[in-house]
Amino acid sequence: MxxxxxxxxxxxxxxxxxxxxxxxxxxxxxxxxxxxxxxxxxxxxxxxxxxxxxxxxxxxxxxxxxxxxxxxxxxxxxxxxxxxxxxxxxxxxxxxxxxKPILEPFTSNLVDLLERRQKVVPTTGRYAAEVLSSACGEMQRKVHEITNNTSKTSDQADRFVAYRAASNLDELESLLEEWMTFYKGYDPTFTWWTTAPYEEARNQMRQLATTVRDKLVRTDGGSTADIVGQPVGRAGLLSALDAQFIAYSPEELIQIADKEYAWCEQEMIKASEALDYGQDWKAALEYVKNLFVEPGQQIHLVHELAEEAVSYVKEHDMVTIPLIAEECWRTLMMTPERQKVNPFFLGGEDIIVSYPTDTMSHADKLMSMRGNNRPMSRSTVFHELIPGHHLQMHMIARYRSYRSLFTTPFWIEGWAFYWEFILWDRGFAGTPEEKIGMLFWRMHRCARIVFSLKFHLNEMTPQECIDYLVEKVGHERATAEGEVRRSFNGDYSPLYQAGYMLGALQIYALRKEMVEGGELSEKEFHDRMLREGEMPIEILRALMQGRKLQPGHKAAWRFYDL
CATH class of the missing domain: 1.20.58 (Methane Monooxygenase Hydroxylase; Chain G, domain 1)
Structure with missing residues (x-):
């Protein structure tokens, strides 16, 4: 055993x-x-x-x-x-x-089949075949109704409903495949009744999902036609802020983002002037974007930058880096399809590197290389590896891992981005190019607060969000599309994208209280935070300061002066 x-x-x-x-x-x-x-x-x-x-x-x-x-x-x-x-x-x-208008009644009947199988409730093949056959008829009728309704909806809420319906059909198809596999070859009578109806149901389900996406989800918006999302409204944002113990309104958070952006722009201009581009920081950014490595060299650049970050943090004794955390991380490559949603690196247990492959168009190759140039990749690597997410994931697995039930982007993403604050303060960016690389990401996180909150406040459309990233941050249009698609098409909470900058600002303010206040050394502060595990930062603050809270606690900490 x-x-x-x-x-x-x-x-x-x-x-x-x-x-x-x-x-x-x-x-x-x-x-x-x-x-x-x-x-x-x-x-x-x-x-x-x-x-x-x-x-x-x-x-x-x-x-x-x-x-x-x-x-x-x-x-x-x-x-x-x-x-x-x-x-x-x-x-x-x-x-x-x-x-229900798209999925009922056939999905409820099919889910009942799945749950009968899960509980091993006796089910005859004839009964299952009748459920499948009836579902086929319902799906055919749905396809006919949707196809003959030639007007495509432009309403964002209706499109998101259709998007979710198509995703549910994909999930149901996968679950039905497992259901059929359970009986196939084991119960010959069951298989005799169900094989043909199952195949027909699977084909009809795929047809319906395709029809829903083509007729109800997509618009004539070109490459952004597949970007959907459901704004939660101001009430939804306030509820989400309460859940995360954030004592600010959505409008105040946008003010914070604007204030941080203004600082970034001033620093961008300084770096631009140092490169002889004057106040035209976007021209300086264009120069930096072209500092990319040749094909086949990006993975080696990642390892070089990872070693640089680890050496710097060790030299300044900023946080404990366990040997296994430093040693055991893998490098993977991002697929071209995945780069449409995640145009930059991803990380955690591994680092997943974005760089164009030979299957991508010439224009897409250039945008990917420009978006993952050396100065910008420098920040991405330590954000994703050490002292960022990889170190974080290593510690979560070993210290109070039960608190991962309370995972929050303000702790997860806030920690990784917080290091961009600290390393900037220490002068980790030594050249104007490196400063522009770090400032690009800082501007990007400010913009994420603005476009994500304004989308959920019904003040910006997905296309306006893309335009905002291009105009305010200097994104390549393809990477801006990827960012917006990722923000609204996935399973991200409405505050996820805002959590990077706001979580970092919370940790930065807590560090000022604890470290500059003399209670802990910098290394003690970082180690304590990692060992306490995941939770909203206001609750972590009370715990680290030994302050007793009461059940039903409501957010009260004003961590940023407007």
Missing amino acids: RVKIPHPTDDRARCGVVSAMIECVRADVADIEQFYSCNFSNTRVRRLKDYFRDKLDELTGVTFDQLDLEDQTDFILLEKYLNEQLDGLGSFETSLEEL
Whole structure:
């Protein structure tokens, strides 16, 4: 029998009441979601709601004042998590109603087949064949209705509903394939009844998904026709800010972004003047964009820049870098298709390098190389590796990993971008070119706050967001499209893109209090933050400062002076 060896953590000596509950919640939710594997199943939604209500009741029975500070912190985090999950499931149920004109009634009947198989409820092949055959007829009718409605909708909300419907069809097709595999070859009678209806249902499902995308999702907007998204509105943003313990309105956050951008532009002009481009910093940026390496050399550049960052951080004794973290990271290449959504490097456990391949057009090759030039890649590498995400992921796996239940972009992305603040202050950018490379990303994070919040406030369209990135930051148009597509087509929360700059500003302000205030050395501050694990920064601040919060705590920290 294989024995599972647990990760070593600093929690071995203590098993707090609430931290133990959190461990159970993480495992229980994973089990529920794995068992009820269809994301849009009403059964899954109801089961999760019942579970979260039960856990809230259990948490209410814990005497808060008898807990130590770590457990009190965990109590507040778990309480917020459970309430937010319940609110989110309620909103999700409402959103499922919007999909019914496209997906019902056939999806509910097919999901019932999946759940009968999961629970091993006796199901005859004839009954399954009838469900599949009926679904085929419904899908054919949906295709006919959509195809004959020649007017394409331009309403962003309607397009997003259609986009979600097509994604649900893709998921359902995959789950049905697993369902059929379960019976195929094992139950010959079941297979006899279902083989042909299953194949027809799969083909009809693909046809319907294609029709929905072609007729209801895409517009005549050229390369940006596939960019969709659902603005959550001001009320939705306020709810998300409450969940992240951010004591600012969306409008105030945009003011912060504008103020930070103005600083960046002043520094850009200084660097531009040093390169003899005067105040035309965009011309200086164009010069920097052409400082890219030749084909085949980008992976070697990444390793060179990674070693430079590690050496610098070690020399200044800024944070503990475990040997395994420094040694064990891999280099992967970004596919051309993925670069449409992620035009720059990605990282964490590995670093995924963006650089054009021989299959890309000449124009796309040049834009990719220009967008991943040496000065800009210099910041990307330490952001993604050490002391950024790779070091972060290494520590999450070893210290209070149970708090990953409370993951937030303000902690995850804020940490990696915070290092761009600190290394800038220390003079890590020694040349005008290197300064422009760092300032580009800083401007980019300011712009992310503005365009993402204004999109969700219904003040900017996706095309206007792209134009904004090109005009205000100097993006290549292809990379701007990739950024906007990534922001709105994926599973990102409405505050995710704002979390980079705002999380960094929070950590920067906390560092000023703790390090410049003399309570901790710089290295102690960074190590403590990594060992405490993931959580909203306001809660981390209270924990690190030994301040007791109360259940139901609301955001109050004004970390930035407007």
